[in-house]
Amino acid sequence: MILRPLILIALVATASIDAAPPPAAIHLNQLGFLPDTAKRAIVADPSTTPLRWTVRDTRGATVAAGETKVIGDDAASGDHVHLVDLGRLAAPSTYRLRVGRQTSRPFAVRAGLYAPLAAAALHYFYHTRAGIAIEPRYAGDPRWARPAGHAKEIAPCFSGTDERGTHWQGCDYRLDVTGGWYDAGDHGKYVVNGGIALWTLQNLYEREARAGRFPFADGRGTIPESGNGTDDLLDEARWEMRFLLAMQIPDGARATVPVGAPGSAGAPVFRTIDAGGMAHQKVADRHWTALPTRPVDDREDRLLYPPTTAATLNLAATAAQCARVWRTIDPRFSATCLAAARRAYAAAQREPQVYATNSFTGSGGYGDGDVSDEFYWAAAELYATTGEPTFAAAVRGSPWHAAPVQAPDWGHVGALGTITLATTAAVSASDAAPARRALIAAADGFLAEEARSGYRIPYATLDYPWGSNAVILNRAMILGVAQRLTGAARYRDGMVDAIDYVLGRNPLDQSYVSGFGARPLTHPHHRFWAHQLDAALPGPPPGVVSGGPNSTAMADPIAAAMQGTCAPQRCWADDIRAYALNEVAINWNAPLLWVASALDGPGARTQRRR
Incomplete structure (x- = not known):
């Protein structure tokens, strides 16, 4: 976004x-309901008294009846609403709900209701891959097939003047950052935002594996890697993980970065740092492309944008998680991820205040002036993977340790570290x-x-x-x-x-x-x-x-x-x-x-x- x-x-x-x-x-939910969960419908109706409702099955027989609960005026929707509790419906079938003169669409009650949705939601990530053709045999329909976008992406650093008139010096290297996922409706690829998305997929695998359940076991998806012996969910996650690893700056490289938090008054002051181990924030177009533009038709310059502490910690966290997930599946890949995580965490400790600027046209800013939650998240992942006292101490010393939890987003990732601490066996x-x-x-x-x-x-x-x-x-x-x-x-x-x-x-x-x-x-x-x-x-x-x-x-x-x-x-x-x-x-x-x-x-x- x-x-x-x-x-x-x-x-x-x-x-x-x-x-x-x-x-x-x-x-109500337009797919229906699982047999053993809550089943609720909301009725928008001005009545201030309860309304009679009935549920009929496919034969027309009434199987449930009752009265609505009046909730009243709801500011978030602008509606006056009633609640219908359908929890008594447990038998698998198709039903209709009637309230007053209104009749709902047919709705199902059945097990396995969300499996097709989960499969499609995972397949979205294949559709948004960069650097590879989306083939008809995997796309699900020839309409969604397309040639590879940015098939060989060897990008230089941004140099020149940004939209605020600030001059950036660039760097003396290029990186091969082919692959990964396009972030959203455009063609940018971001380490910040890629990080939380990747973590969520890898965490889902960990959750399911702990339960002995593998809903995306090899061959159940429809991706080029199906049949390689690895869970298709992990194959998709690895596509993004490899991109994040490629965004890490080589040892010995130097970068010029601004001093101060985003929004600081006056023209930015720059300093040159040892950037080895840090991660570039993004690779993206120099200018916005128009709607519509197929990825293969994107003719804008593709550029690496300056490294940031937040991007570096996103890499550290997801690579540490990667090392844990892949440890017994692909030990070599696991070791690669862990080495990258250690390098990134050390680089972030060396440069803890390198922030993004929202001053480049053609890509999103994803600016974050507080990276204490990213430090906590990365330390938690490294602790859960290695069990090392240094990372455990970093977790305990963080203001986010045992702090109230808020739902995560790309700029607020403390909850990710807390979930890992709460659910990983290696944690004390x-x-x-x-x-x-x-x-x-x-x-x-x-x-x-x-x-x-x-x-x-x-x-x-x-x-x-x-x-x-x-x-x-x-x-x-x-x-x-x-x-x-x-x-x-x-x-x-x-x-x-x-x-x-x-x-x-x-x-x-x-x-x-x-x-x-x-x-x-x-x-x-x-x-x-x-x-x-x-x-x-x-x-x-x-x-x-x-x-x-x-x-x-x-x-x-x-x-x-x-x-x-x-x-x-x-x-x-x-x-x-x-x-x-x-x-x-x-x-x-x-x-x-x-x-x-x-x-x-x-x-x-x-x-x-x-």
Whole structure:
């Protein structure tokens, strides 16, 4: 996810979006429900008294009935809402819910409901690979096949003047950074943001492996590596890990970097540092490409942008995690990752205050003026992998150790370290216990918010930021960790409530995931999945999640036109121009994958205690 100037969309401002049927008054997950979890529907209705409801099966027989619970006015949606609890429906079948004169679409109750979604959410990462052709036999449909973008990417450092008039000296080397994942709707590749997405995939593998479950075992996916003897989830993660490793600066190299935190007054002052072991923040275009542009048609200069401490620590954390995951599967690759992690952590300690600047056109800033959470995360991963006292001491000395947990995002990664400390066997009991307590407390806080939310989701604020769907899905991931730590059903039910919202239980009656649900995402902000602008190009493949409603950063013309006119959960449009509302990104699809996979596994079966 990245911020873009308005000039990007100037040439497509007359594009129109496809007409869609009006939303229904009965809102529920458009895929249906698992037999053994919460099953809730929300009804938008002005009645201040309960409404009668019935559920009928395919034969027309009434199998459940009751009255709605009046929740009342909901500021986040602008609706007056009622809750329908369908928890008694456990028999696998197809049903319809009737409330007053309104009848819902058919919905299923069945096991294995989320397995196809998890598979598609993982396959998204294949579709967004750089440096390789997306072949018809793996794409799922010839429409999504494309030639390789940036097939041999040997990039120099940015040199010259940025958009603020600051002159950068560049460097005297080039790096082969072929591969990796395109970050979002453009062609940038970022170590910051790639880091959290990669961590989420690797953590999902660790979670499933601990339960003896391998839903993406070799051959179950559809990627070029299928059949190589390695879990397809790990194969996909390794594609990005290799890119992050390639972004590490060789020993002995020098770099010129600014002094001071982002936003410091006056012209920046530069100093030259020993940059060996640090990571470049990104490789990206010199200027923004237009919509639409296939990756192979990107003719912009591809440049390495300056190293940062945050990028270096993202590399240290994910490479340490990589070393742990691959230790018995591919010991040589594991050793490569661990060596890179140690070099990166040492480089970050040597240069702890090298920050990103949001001053380059053609790519996102991902600026972060506080990297204490990144230091904690990296130390936690190295501790969990090596057990070494130095890293354990760094964890214990961090202000993030046992601190309250917030849902992670690319700029707030403390929770990632806490999850690792709470769930990895190599961590001492004295370090794991406070991490577990903090995660369970955070999950309880999210459930408390759910009780205050009209649409009953674990998110009660009226501020819906850029990528709000990922905020909600990352909260669901914390709930999933708490469920695994405690066995309590309420946390899994909270995960269900979060994914219900993403899949249609929202005031727009919108499934924010392409290819899933009655009203799926169709027009994401993306340069190749751009059928809205060019009939020769495809729409998105299945399993791609939109960033979702955004009431806080009205950056594009579609969003700006809504400002002040929409309730927070309604500030969204299925329009390729709406990059502040409808972009897609690797760090948003990663928690969708994690949650969809976690909901279906045998390890997800819980004690039904509240």
